[in-house]
Amino acid sequence: MILRADWVLPVARDPIEEGEVVVHNGVIVDVRRRSGTRGGADVLDFGEAIILPGLVNTHAHLELTALRGAIEDLPFFEWIRRLVELKKLLSEGEWRDSTLWGALEAAASGITTIADTTDTGASLYAMVQVGLRGRVYQEVFAVEPDADASRTLRALEDRLQWLRRSTQGTPVEIGVAPHTLYTVRPHIMQTLRQYTREKGYPVCIHAAESQDEIALLERGEGKFAQMYDGRGIPWQAQGKHPVDLLHEGGWLDERTLLVHCVHTSPHHTELFASSRTAIAHCPQSNAKLYNGIAPLSDWLAQGVRVGLGTDSVVSNNSLDMFAEMRSAVTLQRAVHGESSCLTTRRVVELATLGGAQALGMAERTGTLEPGKQADLCVLSLAGWHHFPTYDPYAALVFSARAGDVLMTMVGGKTIYQHGEFPLLRESVSALRERLRHTVRRVRQALSDDGSG
């Protein structure tokens, strides 16, 4: 199969004008200037478009899709409290529908690989059904002071066993996500570290996202401290920044993905670089939830492994990685001026190869190179907002939107093309109808609460 377009962006090397990608048995065999091969059944010519590596979203919570836009204009603490309440409303079937809608949105947005953090486990079913590659991190919460380590571990093992069975033969891997240092007790963290290391599970942890988190862990103060106090849950401040605690606990290594790290210092950057710890950078979520702007320029200057993440659509509100790239660049330039090292090319690398490296999947995906899996997307340049196009990198970062994506392919299989999802076994309109029901219930709960 040959895919052609005005531009091919291998990311591993310079853009190719009038290029083509040759795919055989799901693998890329050549990336080159347009050849003499005539159009036919096996030649797909997209014309005014860019073929680029599939986007790698290093942090999402697909299961929360049904709550998109339900919690707005609230600071982080109030936002997360409301989220915990709304999560209680959804049934198992609704979690599946919610997650499936998110996976469809991802595929239609040019995303081929997702690192998804899941409480319910539903994202696995959705990613497999839609044909996405990625990793599902099973979340662990253990906030009660008397939380039992062996009971927590047994519950986690049961869940992981089920996930492992369901991922056999799919491009989805399994990992473990201790939620945060303020929702998992230190003694449970210790047990989880031992367990994940022994079993070789990759790990994902939210860290240093908000000032309230740091106030609790460093000084036992702030909104989280007040909440635990009010609920009669004792919390002993550990007197240290979350990243320093993670370092001491042996969590910083190349199998660990930290999410956010907004409030971190140059000393933490050194720790990330020397330990090869990866970071999922979510600029839109951080800005929207009033948490600030992470030191991305510093991380990149020091060679830290970084990928981009959309976070959930409750904090974003879409899985549009083009918007995420744009925000990453513009926020760093706004804050650091000319000392920001973020170019359009660099941020496209972050959204593709950087994400693949952060997840340890760069041998398979992240660039268009012979020998890699055919994970790619095709972005139309036909819209008003794309004409004229001088530079494909600038077009992707400053003009493109998820809705411009024409086609998405994972391992040579088309998972999205022109509004259709070839691998999907159920009806999108029936799914939408079921989700409408869920939304009505959530709205009702919000208005009963006096806040809708």
Ligand SMILES: [Zn+2]
């Ligand atoms: Zn998150």
